[in-house]
Amino acid sequence: MEWLSLNCDEEPVYQSQRMDLYQKKADELIESDHAYKCYCTQEELDAMRRGQVERGENPRYDGRCRGLKEPKSDQFVVRFKSPETGEVTISDHLFGNVLVQNEELDDFILLRSNGTPTYHFAVVIDDNDTNISHVIRGDDHLKNTAKHIHLFNALGYPLPKFVHLPMILGPDGSRLSKRHGAMDILEYKQQGFLAEAMLNYLVRLGWSSGDQEIFTIDELIEKFDLTNLNKSSARFDLEKLQWVNQQHISKLSNTKLAELLMQLASEHNIQLPSIEKMQSFSEAYKSRVVSLKDLLTYADKLFSDNFIVDAEAAKKHLKSSIEEPLKDLASVFEATTWEPTSIHEAIDDTCKKHNIGFGKIGQPLRVAVTGITISPPIDITLTLVEKELVIQRLKSAIEYIENR
Structure with a gap:
C-alpha cells in the first residue's frame, strides 16, 4: 500500500486492541437472543459434516446448541443465530438487489474458543465504529454480505x-491465480514496474473514464467515482500492463528516472556512473523499455567494467569487411569533439572514405561499443560512454576480427 501511495486518511484500527469491545458486543447479542454459546467439539463437528456429505447435503452447522439453557463446559465458541426462514436483500451498487435465502446461511461463529473474533464479526463492528460509508470488495463476498447485514x-x-466488484480473471477466463503467474504486488516492483503504472492498470481493469488509458495518481483521484465501474470481470493482461508501464516510464522526468535507476542498481549491487550521466542515459533509452529492470539491464551492459560482447552479435557483425573502417573510426575519434553532431560527422566521413553506407558501419559499431544490437541512435549512444572507453572497445572489436 505504501509503495502504491495508498495512504490511510486516519490511524489504523488494530483489532488486537479491541478484544474487550468484541467480547462486550458478543455478550449483548447473546442477551438479545441473536447469538448463543456452542459447546460442540471438533470431533462432533467432523462427524456431523461426514453425515451431511454422506446424505448429499451441503456441510453446515446444524444448530444443535441453539436451545441449550445450561453450559456444558468452559470451552465454547459464540455463534450468530441466523434466521432460519425468509430472505435477506443485498442492495448492491453494481448488481442491484440480490436476494439470499436465509436457509442458505448457517449459524456462523462470532468469537472463537480463545475469545478472538472472526472476520465476519470484527469487520461489522469496526466498519460501524470508523463510520465506513461504502464497503467495496470482491463479488466472492456476496454471501458474506448477507451474514453481515443480519x-x-x-x-x-x-x-x-455495498459495492461488489467482479473478480480479476486470468488470460484463460478462470479466476486469476498463481498458475497464471500472479504475484504478490511487491513482486511487480521487483520486476521493474512503476507504482503509478501498477495503480493505473489495476484501476482501469474495473473502471473507465472515456477512452483515456493513462492516468497520473492525481488524475485518478480527481476522476474516479462509482458510476463508471465495470460489471463484467476483466482479464489480467501482462502485455497491457507492460505497455502502461512503458507509457509512464516515457513520461517520467529524466531526473526522477535516474534516481529510481540508481536505487534499483544499489539493491542489485550494480555500479553505475554519476546521476548526471544516468539522466542522459534515461533520456536516450526510456522509450525503448517496458520496465525499470529492462532499463537497468541496458545500463549494466553499457557501463559495466566487465564488458562483454554478445557472441552471436559479434559473429554476425564483426567481420573482416568492416575491419579497416573501424580502424579509421577509432583513429578519427581521437580528435572528435564528444557530442552527437561531431560523432555523426566522423562516422559519415569514414563511410564516404570507404564508399559504404552508414548502416554498414552503424551496426558493427553498435555491437563493438554496447555489446548488443539494440540501442538508441549510435551517435547519441556513444556520447553516453567516455571517448577513451569507446576507442578501447573499438580496438578490442578489431582484435576480435583479426583473430577470427
Whole structure:
C-alpha cells in the first residue's frame, strides 16, 4: 500500500486492541437472543459434516446448541443465530438487489474458543465504529454480505452502501491465480514496474473514464467515482500492463528516472556512473523499455567494467569487411569533439572514405561499443560512454576480427 501511495486518511484500527469491545458486543447479542454459546467439539463437528456429505447435503452447522439453557463446559465458541426462514436483500451498487435465502446461511461463529473474533464479526463492528460509508470488495463476498447485514441489524447499526466488484480473471477466463503467474504486488516492483503504472492498470481493469488509458495518481483521484465501474470481470493482461508501464516510464522526468535507476542498481549491487550521466542515459533509452529492470539491464551492459560482447552479435557483425573502417573510426575519434553532431560527422566521413553506407558501419559499431544490437541512435549512444572507453572497445572489436 505504501509503495502504491495508498495512504490511510486516519490511524489504523488494530483489532488486537479491541478484544474487550468484541467480547462486550458478543455478550449483548447473546442477551438479545441473536447469538448463543456452542459447546460442540471438533470431533462432533467432523462427524456431523461426514453425515451431511454422506446424505448429499451441503456441510453446515446444524444448530444443535441453539436451545441449550445450561453450559456444558468452559470451552465454547459464540455463534450468530441466523434466521432460519425468509430472505435477506443485498442492495448492491453494481448488481442491484440480490436476494439470499436465509436457509442458505448457517449459524456462523462470532468469537472463537480463545475469545478472538472472526472476520465476519470484527469487520461489522469496526466498519460501524470508523463510520465506513461504502464497503467495496470482491463479488466472492456476496454471501458474506448477507451474514453481515443480519449482524448490522442485530447490533442496531445503520447499513453502509455495498459495492461488489467482479473478480480479476486470468488470460484463460478462470479466476486469476498463481498458475497464471500472479504475484504478490511487491513482486511487480521487483520486476521493474512503476507504482503509478501498477495503480493505473489495476484501476482501469474495473473502471473507465472515456477512452483515456493513462492516468497520473492525481488524475485518478480527481476522476474516479462509482458510476463508471465495470460489471463484467476483466482479464489480467501482462502485455497491457507492460505497455502502461512503458507509457509512464516515457513520461517520467529524466531526473526522477535516474534516481529510481540508481536505487534499483544499489539493491542489485550494480555500479553505475554519476546521476548526471544516468539522466542522459534515461533520456536516450526510456522509450525503448517496458520496465525499470529492462532499463537497468541496458545500463549494466553499457557501463559495466566487465564488458562483454554478445557472441552471436559479434559473429554476425564483426567481420573482416568492416575491419579497416573501424580502424579509421577509432583513429578519427581521437580528435572528435564528444557530442552527437561531431560523432555523426566522423562516422559519415569514414563511410564516404570507404564508399559504404552508414548502416554498414552503424551496426558493427553498435555491437563493438554496447555489446548488443539494440540501442538508441549510435551517435547519441556513444556520447553516453567516455571517448577513451569507446576507442578501447573499438580496438578490442578489431582484435576480435583479426583473430577470427
